[in-house]
Amino acid sequence: MYTDLMSTSERLIESTRDLLWERGYVGTSPKAILERAGAGQGSMYHHFKGKPDLALAAIRRTAEQLRAAAERSLEGPGTPYERIEAYLRREREVLRGCPIGRLTMDPDVIASDELRAPVDETLARIGELLAGIVEEGQRQGQFAPELDAGRIGATILATVQGGYVLARAAGSPAAFDTAVDGLLALLAPRTA
Template identity: 60%
Template sequence: MDKREQLIESTRELLWERGYVGTSPKAIQERSGAGQGSMYHHFQGKSGLALAAIGRNADDLRTRAEAEFSGPGTVVERVTAYLRRERDALKGCPVGRLTQDPDVMADPDLRRPIEEAFGWVTGRLAELLDEGRANGELDASLDPAATAIALVAVLQGGYVLARAAGSTDVFAKAVEGALGLLAAKEN
């Protein structure tokens, strides 16, 4: 891995662990093993490096989600695979956690990849839910867009509740509750 990649990967980890304010250039340099000159050779300061790291996190979120969304099975099986995918619930979502960082949310450039990632996930989920509605797998009255937003909210809220409780059980229960609502057509 070259120095640029080491800087991005180290920043990704630090943003997830500490947030934007808690991620200092010194901490990035220490974690990556890169010097100050290398950091400023590749990026125009902390915000440029943070933007690259946030963009990488957003790309990773989309890639991992698409693996389940386009995988085998019915719509409900694919959505279930996405919701039940192994996650570090106590650590939280590397993209979603940044929404709680006022400095990230105040900077349109840093906020943009987060907005785009969540917009993509909710849009892709809405497409799947619409497919399930059209093929009779899901109730015809289901609103795909609203349900997609609710599913993303369940995941993000599940992270918050799991961290507050110090237990992954809360996250798992939130996911199972959402899946129970999708399966309601079968009753």
């Protein structure tokens, strides 16, 4: 339940964000959203066309926040390696999974071009940021020049997304850290 100071449409969006993260799109019923938001059915249809429309607003907001968090780590101070490390080690609710990545396992999200778009765009944007930082590190001699920066960016992003999977399987955030530690060892700047 959310504070009465929030508008009904805000409460609906925030409730939907929570439920999508916890239970996914398929597992989130309009009834559960209304209950959590403390709103009536009429108010949902007053503000949104239905569950897909409300989910789209929720996913867009979560995507925006995830992208901003990644940018904060990646555009912070330090060498390219240090910025990648900061991104990999930034505070995460690992056992909750990635609120955006988890949606890719949701058949109704993937079947809808509209719902999938913010998921795809967010991951692509973070991948591009990572690739740019790898390139910067290559220019500075931190990373081997023969590496394809776009591919390495994808590997970094995949390790994070897969790290969530391993942590949730094991029931422990340590499994995420282990995968990240391995990647950082592979990326470690050359001392040659």
